[in-house]
Amino acid sequence: MTIQFERGKVVVIDRGARKLRVGQGMLKGMAVVWHHWLKSFQKLDNFSKTAGVFTVEYPDERIKLPEAYRNMPILLYDDETGQELCTACFQCQRVCPPQVIHINQARNPETGKAIPAAAEFIIEYDACMSCGFCAEVCPFDSIKMDHEFELSTEDHAELTMNKAQLSRPVSYYERIAPTFWAEVKASAYKKLQNSVKRRVDLIGIAPQMVEKVKAMRAAAAESEATEAAPSSAPTKPSAAETSPATDKAAKLAAIRAANAAKQDAGNGGTSTPEAPAGDDKAAKLAAIRAANAAKKAAESGEGSASVAPAAPEAPAGDDKAARLAAIRAANAAKKAKDEQENS
Amino acid sequence: MYDVVDYVLNTTFNLGAAGWVVSLISYLMIATVLFLVAPLQMLFLTYYERRLIARMQDRVGPNRVGPEGMFQPVADAVKMFTKEDIIPAAADKWVHLLAPLVVVAPTMFMFAVLPWGPGMTPIDMHIGLLFFFAVSSISAVGLMMAGWASYNKFSLLGAMRAVAQMVSYEIPAMLSLLAIVMITGSLSIVDIVQWQGGLFISSSDVAGVPNWGLGWFVFNPVGFLAFAAFFIAALAEGERTPFDIPEADSEIVAGYMTEYSGMKFGLFFLAQYVLNFLLCAITAVIFFGAWQGPGVNELYALGITPDNPDGNGWFNVLAGVLGAFYFLFKTYAFFFVMVWIRGAFPRLRVDQLMDFGWKYLIPLTLVNVFSAAIWVGFNNWGANEGFGFAEPLGDLGRWAVAFVLTLAINIAAYIVMTRIYGETRRVTFDEQLADTAGLPS
Ligand code: SF4
Ligand code: SF4
Numbered sequence: 001m002t003i004q005f006e007r008g009k010v011v012v013i014d015r016g017a018r019k020l021r022v023g024q025g026m027l028k029g030m031a032v033v034w035h036h037w038l039k040s041f042q043k044l045d046n047f048s049k050t051a052g053v054f055t056v057e058y059p060d061e062r063i064k065l066p067e068a069y070r071n072m073p074i075l076l077y078d079d080e081t082g083q084e085l086c087t088a089c090f091q092c093q094r095v096c097p098p099q100v101i102h103i104n105q106a107r108n109p110e111t112g113k114a115i116p117a118a119a120e121f122i123i124e125y126d127a128c129m130s131c132g133f134c135a136e137v138c139p140f141d142s143i144k145m146d147h148e149f150e151l152s153t154e155d156h157a158e159l160t161m162n163k164a165q166l167s168r169p170v171s172y173y174e175r176i177a178p179t180f181w182a183e184v185k186a187s188a189y190k191k192l193q194n195s196v197k198r199r200v201d202l203i204g205i206a207p208q209m210v211e212k213v214k215a216m217r218a219a220a221a222e223s224e225a226t227e228a229a230p231s232s233a234p235t236k237p238s239a240a241e242t243s244p245a246t247d248k249a250a251k252l253a254a255i256r257a258a259n260a261a262k263q264d265a266g267n268g269g270t271s272t273p274e275a276p277a278g279d280d281k282a283a284k285l286a287a288i289r290a291a292n293a294a295k296k297a298a299e300s301g302e303g304s305a306s307v308a309p310a311a312p313e314a315p316a317g318d319d320k321a322a323r324l325a326a327i328r329a330a331n332a333a334k335k336a337k338d339e340q341e342n343s
Numbered sequence: 344m345y346d347v348v349d350y351v352l353n354t355t356f357n358l359g360a361a362g363w364v365v366s367l368i369s370y371l372m373i374a375t376v377l378f379l380v381a382p383l384q385m386l387f388l389t390y391y392e393r394r395l396i397a398r399m400q401d402r403v404g405p406n407r408v409g410p411e412g413m414f415q416p417v418a419d420a421v422k423m424f425t426k427e428d429i430i431p432a433a434a435d436k437w438v439h440l441l442a443p444l445v446v447v448a449p450t451m452f453m454f455a456v457l458p459w460g461p462g463m464t465p466i467d468m469h470i471g472l473l474f475f476f477a478v479s480s481i482s483a484v485g486l487m488m489a490g491w492a493s494y495n496k497f498s499l500l501g502a503m504r505a506v507a508q509m510v511s512y513e514i515p516a517m518l519s520l521l522a523i524v525m526i527t528g529s530l531s532i533v534d535i536v537q538w539q540g541g542l543f544i545s546s547s548d549v550a551g552v553p554n555w556g557l558g559w560f561v562f563n564p565v566g567f568l569a570f571a572a573f574f575i576a577a578l579a580e581g582e583r584t585p586f587d588i589p590e591a592d593s594e595i596v597a598g599y600m601t602e603y604s605g606m607k608f609g610l611f612f613l614a615q616y617v618l619n620f621l622l623c624a625i626t627a628v629i630f631f632g633a634w635q636g637p638g639v640n641e642l643y644a645l646g647i648t649p650d651n652p653d654g655n656g657w658f659n660v661l662a663g664v665l666g667a668f669y670f671l672f673k674t675y676a677f678f679f680v681m682v683w684i685r686g687a688f689p690r691l692r693v694d695q696l697m698d699f700g701w702k703y704l705i706p707l708t709l710v711n712v713f714s715a716a717i718w719v720g721f722n723n724w725g726a727n728e729g730f731g732f733a734e735p736l737g738d739l740g741r742w743a744v745a746f747v748l749t750l751a752i753n754i755a756a757y758i759v760m761t762r763i764y765g766e767t768r769r770v771t772f773d774e775q776l777a778d779t780a781g782l783p784s
Binding site: 023026029030032033034036037039040041044051052053054055057 | 395397398399400401402403406683684686687688761
């Protein structure tokens, strides 16, 4: 068949064989089915073909789900430290169309003030419509869409998920959606570090990691304590050595130490400038100043009590916090030495 | 069977059993076997059909229950048995109850004349063919009962359609069989099977053809056309797509089965599949020589037969196994074709079905009867009947003339009929347009 358009454009359509007569059409139809039957013993892997079995026998075989597949939201936490990426900013709760996200903000047990961590985080999976808005909106890349879809259960209540059930390590999400995570990884970790910096002790820990993290901290604190005792001699190098890996934590530690020293010194007279937390040099500087301030305070004679608050207060936040504790211990040790020398 | 039982009782064990005892025992054994075979066939066929149609539709089909889904029909049967039996309040209770029985019973009777192997025909009736089709028509009564008793419009519609369909398809089926009966000169199924020895040419037509059990009817023009017409009619009789009009599930729920549930529904289902099996089997018997095939006759000749009472009984068994294998192989091949057709064609409308039956198949089969007469004349008639002029040709020559003549007649009839029929069915685009627009064409 040829179709002739104006302007000379000719389209030739191949209609196959000549006109079908005397039952040829029916035979042709049967030939098509026969072709499919023969081909059905082969697996159809090339989807440009039209015949062949393309069934994926689901419980036995599974298709690899595309990364963008989304089913139910999950919460991410850092693999090693167990720190949750969620800061309880409530964005997801607000955006959720069926309103199935419920967040209970954590509070500082001492001050009673709200802190950026979720004490409890509940999603009603039974009413979630898998829209993925929560994952879209989360500024901290904390809530992500899972690929797990075999959620059927006999018990309706089982579909209400709490934080423990929702939490997954980052590595899990990295496995199911590697390129997506690669895109946001840097910013997500940066935000996490910022949160950690601001409230090192109060950052949320994924429930399933709590025990592990405790054990880690205990181990870390022990090893640091044994290291701290002999290293009582030179202060400056030890303070500097702690900094390279975790400069932020170190800076923080330095600032705190300086503040503590200042308080101890009371009207000690010398101004201890706040470290601007610019880079590790500044941190080192701050640490030195803090040490000096402490020394000064000890020299002024009031420092006998100041040994006490330093070491036991070590909050065992994580290894960074442990390092902080080490610094404090070192400072305290030095101070004690100074006192001895004075006396 | 009689021979074998007689041999075992009277020769091996020397019991001196009377003739009627031997008959009774052999019939009881046969009946038991057949009543077991029928439901097993149905179970197998449902599985077979589902796997086949799945493959034709690029699917896998049921494959989870047992190895490759072999026990799926068993699971289905259990489901059927345990389902609740519901009788509509307005239904005629007794007729409603009896209908499935009336549908199932004839299908069981039909096994009586089916030849499974040499000497393995349960009853060799002189009118076996007539019996088979007469009994198969009884189920139409059952369908009508079911439709009427259910007090449901869909049931009644389905029953009406079923009966109308059966009536219009019996005629072409019988006419195509008439051609065969003319050639064999016998209504006995055993005779029809015996006739089909030979090698592409029946040894009954041309003496001296090597008998490889391949002289099937389908290898001559008369038999082929009869086969085509008969198979189409069989599709309609068995309510197979494209003629599954009585139970068109997209139109009238399930036809006459609409108000049936549980095991009563199961019985309809059983009847349908057993009937399909039987129709495939009878197609194989009449046109494809039933158990005829290379080796069966030779083996059987060595066994215990009325001609050869001193044979070895093991050869009977061997011949029977080989014959039954050929027979079942052919039968399942036809069922495959049924499924294949189901996979290929959509359902016809009732009027199209009637048209096709009355205006196309019946004239075609009538022409075929004429061809059969020519065939018989050239092959079997001598000077007495007025065919003396053909005698000088010799057996093979007469056969060849008959073959060419009937082939020419049948092909011509087919083309002409198809053309005419096609013209009557063709609706031109203009007419269609006029139809939809309500304009004069
Ligand atoms: S996926 Fe949509 S419905 Fe489900 S929790 Fe997130 S925002 Fe709510
Ligand atoms: S999951 Fe994300 S959006 Fe929701 S509260 Fe936590 S940080 Fe905010």
